[in-house]
Amino acid sequence: MGSAFLVSHGLRPDVELTTLHLGPPSAPKAVRMRSQELKHLNPDERSSAMLLEKALATPTTGPVWQTSTPGVQVARLGLADLLDGPVVVLREDGDDVAKATLPPGALYVLGDHLGFTPDEDERLSARTVARVSLGPVSLQADQCLTVLHNHLDRRRA
Amino acid sequence: MGSAFLVSHGLRPDVELTTLHLGPPSAPKAVRMRSQELKHLNPDERSSAMLLEKALATPTTGPVWQTSTPGVQVARLGLADLLDGPVVVLREDGDDVAKATLPPGALYVLGDHLGFTPDEDERLSARTVARVSLGPVSLQADQCLTVLHNHLDRRRA
Numbered sequence: 001m002g003s004a005f006l007v008s009h010g011l012r013p014d015v016e017l018t019t020l021h022l023g024p025p026s027a028p029k030a031v032r033m034r035s036q037e038l039k040h041l042n043p044d045e046r047s048s049a050m051l052l053e054k055a056l057a058t059p060t061t062g063p064v065w066q067t068s069t070p071g072v073q074v075a076r077l078g079l080a081d082l083l084d085g086p087v088v089v090l091r092e093d094g095d096d097v098a099k100a101t102l103p104p105g106a107l108y109v110l111g112d113h114l115g116f117t118p119d120e121d122e123r124l125s126a127r128t129v130a131r132v133s134l135g136p137v138s139l140q141a142d143q144c145l146t147v148l149h150n151h152l153d154r155r156r157a
Numbered sequence: 158m159g160s161a162f163l164v165s166h167g168l169r170p171d172v173e174l175t176t177l178h179l180g181p182p183s184a185p186k187a188v189r190m191r192s193q194e195l196k197h198l199n200p201d202e203r204s205s206a207m208l209l210e211k212a213l214a215t216p217t218t219g220p221v222w223q224t225s226t227p228g229v230q231v232a233r234l235g236l237a238d239l240l241d242g243p244v245v246v247l248r249e250d251g252d253d254v255a256k257a258t259l260p261p262g263a264l265y266v267l268g269d270h271l272g273f274t275p276d277e278d279e280r281l282s283a284r285t286v287a288r289v290s291l292g293p294v295s296l297q298a299d300q301c302l303t304v305l306h307n308h309l310d311r312r313r314a
Binding site for chain 1: 160163164165166169200201202255270291292293294295296297300303304306307310311313314
């Protein structure tokens with residue numbers, strides 16, 4: 001999670017990360033973090049875990065974002081509720097991210113090690129404008145975010 | 158440190174990472190890790206810290222590598238002792254890693270936030286074949302290793 005936000009001396013501007021939590025006891029829960037307001041995120045794993053833990057422990061009355069700590073909000077929302085605008089799906093069999101056409105303002109979607117369900121796949125497909133691969137080696141999720149940022153940074157430079 | 162070795166389902170083959178510890182009480186100390194023999198390295202920071210702690214606590218009788226845990230060795234060696242073969246220095250003002258000429262078997266050198274001393278710079282320069290930048294944004298050290306691997310993976314693919 002830290003890899004979405006942290007750079008050498010602070011936080012990246014304008015990053016929004018939403019994690020989707022689909023396990024018991026109260027799925028679905030979405031946790032949204034925005035770098036502009038984010039506080040208490042340090043490079044150690046423990047600070048990321050604390051922010052997430054506090055968010056998931058915050059009572060959610062439904063599909064309304066509740067702030068748990070500065071820059072962190074939680075709501076009872078699933079994948080379908082979160083899709084809005086163009087989607088770029090990260091997939092190992094996708095086109096090379098270094099060469100793909102990527103629209104501005106896209107939502108980048110990264111699955112977990114189980115992949116997407118058929119229902120999730122269908123909902124994603126309806127909005128997907130690109131399926132991209134980050135490279136020839138399968139990485140851990142946090143490494144994926146670091147590599148994705150590098151390739152997006154290169155486009156902006 | 159984990160980012161040098163870990164990928165989605167295990168360890169990268171053929172990675173060798175040496176960290177140089179120049180603080181008191183017994184500088185210089187070099188800790189060398191080799192993925193082929195490495196054990197007990199998990200994705201959590203704590204496992205990396207434990208391996209490093211054990212290595213630094215292992216008595217070193219001089220410039221001879223002592224094994225602290227499988228795949229991890231420690232010796233009383235400084236930068237000059239570790240340089241051998243071509244060196245590629247990671248620098249923010251270097252050439253783009255995606256386009257630079259990189260010799261096989263090079264040692265990639267990443268400084269800390271203080272940079273190199275004039276003496277270190279001189280020793281490095283004598284062996285440096287390329288100075289490369291990873292991208293337009295300054296990253297944390299572990300992120301640098303992830304991005305460097307991505308660009309090297311792309312060359313090998």
